[in-house]
Amino acid sequence: MTKSTDDRVPASGRRDFLKSAAAGAATGAAALVGGTTAARAQQAETVAQVAEAAESAAIAVPAPTEAQLAREEGDVRPPPVTRAAMAPGSDLMVDVLRDLGVEYVASNPGSSFEGLQESIINHGNPPNRMPEFITALHEMSAVDMAHGYAKATGKPMVALIHGVIGLTNGTMGIYQAYYDRAPVVLLVGRDNTFIQTHTADDIGGLVRSFTKWDAHPLTLEESFSAIQEAYHRAMTPPCAPTLVVLDTEVQKEEAPGMTAPPAPGFSVAGIDADQAREIARGLLAAENPRINVGRLRTPEGVAQAVELAELVGACTSSRAGTGPNSFPNRHPLCGPGAVGEEYDYVLGLEAPGAQTALLGPHIRTIDDRDPTNIGLGGNRMMGRGFVPITPPPGENNIDVDAEASLPAIIEEVRREITAGRSREIEQRSARHAEVNRAATVARVAAAAGAKRAGWNGSPIATARVYAELWPLIEDEDWCLSSGSRFSGAHHADLWALNKPYSFLGSSGAGGIGYGLGASVGAGLAAKERGRFVINIQNDGDINYCPGALWTATHHKLPVLSIMHNNRAWHQELMFVEYMAGVRGRGTDRGHIGTTLRNPHINYAKMAEAYGMASEGPIEDPNELVAAYRRGIETVKGGEPYLIDVITQPR
């Protein structure tokens, strides 16, 4: 029986704990033999710590055995129970993932999923493809990679995590993916026979408040269906991380004659035919229709939104400057349009609309998954996420996924449209294109004028960091992976954002540490798709999980990281400075705890230490373009590159 979160009672007693009770820390330590004196001392300390932890918990938790400790300490001899596997169940788990189209599994190794890991790297022809094992150096990086990948592709990859301790490390990444509505599948290994402090009866409970669904299947068959369901639930709006706990025994179970079940069909409900017909008629009857486009789920949804706008000749709005999967911001129909602001029919696609707004379910609808009653702030405050809580007057909101509704609307438009109306729409679209183009040029020119400020200054103005990139990338296939709020968001003013993945948006919950991992995930998406990634990397952010630099290097990912190195957690510097002013003291001490000085961090050398080509720090703005050229040439050749740039604060 699969134990999903629909039944909250954790499984207990299903697996026997180790029979061998601890003989005591001292006994355990004394029994250890071999190795250096230092190693023996370290082992003894480990035993003492585990025993102390068990004692303090006042429960009968057995201490690890000598063999377990030896294995944990790096004795790689196979455990004595190892036997040749003829048809391990974890091979079939890999088949399930492959059938779902999972390209990558990001993970740093843990002793609760060696069965599945071994299958990923050895099962299949060729092995280690679909999915490929991506080596992360921290669980948060692994989840951030899956987060960035999901936004770049519109579909999940997997983060494979070790028990309680790995999941705890990954928690921040999961929290951010949840609020960013990113479909991420988390597979968590659970070894109930090994070190007890690494496991729990209900591991999923650790993150239940900010995952969408979790399950703990107890058999191999249930594991297959749980993985499939986790994938589909993650992709079903509201998109969010899902989690499956996989017991180590289930992974290692023999499955002779068994085959992986094919993935069941998957669809998202859209509006019904009557509603679609009403919207289609509204759009076709209007003399000046408009379509407001928010963030759709996948690139396919964006293509359909473009198709609909072109069919009915509607001018559109776009959120491409704030995140992925919105309307291309230089499309001829994107802008105010020719007829003026008086729109006589406005359709909203995950955005407000005067007549009709199609608004898919928000994560608020699943906030009953807060068993710890911590009262998640985002769910309390966000309302409908990026949509105003109070709809505009006269709005006819339909709680349905916009992307899933588009095919029906398009079908109705095609059915209802007449040849005469098509000609009128064609003429209107041409007028829209002309006016929108002029409006875009005027807007960009105004922005460019403002970006002149500090153009030749040093440290380098953030506007120049973005501006100098554009002429070098405008004819390339690229993806801006990092959040840009802290570095000025100049891309939104200066760049064309015409692809669903042109800009992947921010972290979701405003947490720091997301940028590098998410960029590596975007790099995974870019690698096989002939594009490269631009990561305007905040210095405060990179220091959370810099090991992702190594992942990018090791896996040869086309990620160009350009440091926004203002040598501070700059926002907090301003906050502390303000507070010192309020309290009337020490405004010359706000740098304490907020700045990254004395010594300055050399990010080019940091990248070099992880094996990545790099240069900098660059303080002269006139050196930017040449450095960018070297960086772009490198990433187009399939290797990552980092440029350290000393910048103005914002």
Place this chain on the structure above:
Amino acid sequence: MIRIPTGPGATLALAMIIGFAGMAGAQMPMGEITGDAEAGKQLYYDHACYACHGYTGETGHQMKLIGSGFLLNEQTFIIYLRLRTELNPILPSEAMPNYPEESLSDEEAKDLYAYVRTFADNAPPLQDIPTLNAIIESAAEPYSP
């Protein structure tokens, strides 16, 4: 020390003075500089003015010397520094910290003012920046999905 009057009447009067200076700033001549700009540069850094205004006053919340009543002379500058936030609610705002006498003396404020007065609009004319012109030209190009 610049004496900050207290009481509702004084509050209103100060607000009017600063407001008037702001409105008239574009026409009024800038005041005398008595402070040390080099010392002010260090204070600008130590008190994290750069955090919001950039290292040269050009980026972030740019400092506009022309037209700013607060930067008209040393007195308006010091009054502006002192009358911020909850402690001195004439100009309550979370946009800029308060700098009381205990944090920044009048003499230091004058040094700071002297440094701020060195700021200049160094932005090149738009036509002299090929990159930005290329970006504008790019915006006029046909849509390419």
